[in-house]
Amino acid sequence: MILTVGNTKGGVGKTTLAVNIAIARALAGRDVWLIDGDRQGTAQMAISIRAEAGHAPGIACATYPDGPALRSQVQQQAHKFDDIIIDAGGRAALILSDVLLVPFQPRSYDVWDLGDIAALIDEARSVRDGLRAYAMLNCADPGEASIDNAEAAAAVANVPQFEYLVSPIRRRKSFANAAGQGLSVLEIKPADKKANEEFLSLIGAFF
Numbered sequence: 548m549i550l551t552v553g554n555t556k557g558g559v560g561k562t563t564l565a566v567n568i569a570i571a572r573a574l575a576g577r578d579v580w581l582i583d584g585d586r587q588g589t590a591q592m593a594i595s596i597r598a599e600a601g602h603a604p605g606i607a608c609a610t611y612p613d614g615p616a617l618r619s620q621v622q623q624q625a626h627k628f629d630d631i632i633i634d635a636g637g638r639a640a641l642i643l644s645d646v647l648l649v650p651f652q653p654r655s656y657d658v659w660d661l662g663d664i665a666a667l668i669d670e671a672r673s674v675r676d677g678l679r680a681y682a683m684l685n686c687a688d689p690g691e692a693s694i695d696n697a698e699a700a701a702a703v704a705n706v707p708q709f710e711y712l713v714s715p716i717r718r719r720k721s722f723a724n725a726a727g728q729g730l731s732v733l734e735i736k737p738a739d740k741k742a743n744e745e746f747l748s749l750i751g752a753f754f
């Protein structure tokens with residue numbers, strides 16, 4: 548499966564989710580390729596930290612900030628992997644993807660951005676049938692996710708290109724702690740049970 552974690556907006560958790568999803572799939576025994584489509588290379592950095600710390604399984608990772616290069620590389624190499632997880636590859640990645648996961652934060656200005664992405668989805672679907680697009684809440688405030696969820700679900704309902712995934716991830720330090728160690732939230736010690744549950748529930752929705 549080719550999955551892109553995308554949003555035209557920064558700071559919504561694309562890299563965090565892409566790295567966690569890639570590691571989770573590798574832990575499940577899949578051959579995974581993580582692609583960093585952002586010139587800042589944050590996903591690549593997390594995987595380098597992981598490699599230097601010697602955490603297994605290792606994750607194959609490449610950075611292609613240039614859309615056409617990303618597209619041609621994925622087209623050439625896709626057969627070698629079970630799952631390809633793309634962090635923010637933009638338009639080029641969407642055309643190749645089976646699933647688009649759009650994290651957004653529980654504030655209305657993030658929700659407005661969904662309109663821009665909806666246009667990209669229309670464009671990708673005109674080239675390639677069957678792109679599934681999901682929106683989900685990331686960094687929901689603890690305790691307030693039910694209100695946020697209701698508001699987000701209502702906002703996403705106005706954007707027919709998306710399906711709203713009722714699998715919010717709340718703001719949890721363990722995501723940042725894990726990233727700093729090159730780990731996924733499933734691997735850190737001591738385990739953050741709630742973060743594990745939320746994250747597994749999220750990936751269970753599309754894998």
Ligand SMILES: Nc1ncnc2c1ncn2[C@@H]1O[C@H](COP(=O)(O)OP(=O)(O)O)[C@@H](O)[C@H]1O
Pocket residue numbers: 556557558559560561562563564589685686687716717718719720721722723726
């Ligand atoms: N669920 C979460 N809980 C706490 N911090 C988070 C969560 N998701 C992301 N973050 C933090 O928010 C910041 C931005 O996330 P990042 O994944 O880099 O966003 P993007 O790739 O969309 O710019 C990072 O410091 C990251 O550690």
Ligand SMILES: [Mg+2]
Pocket residue numbers: 561562563585589635
């Ligand atoms: Mg990023």
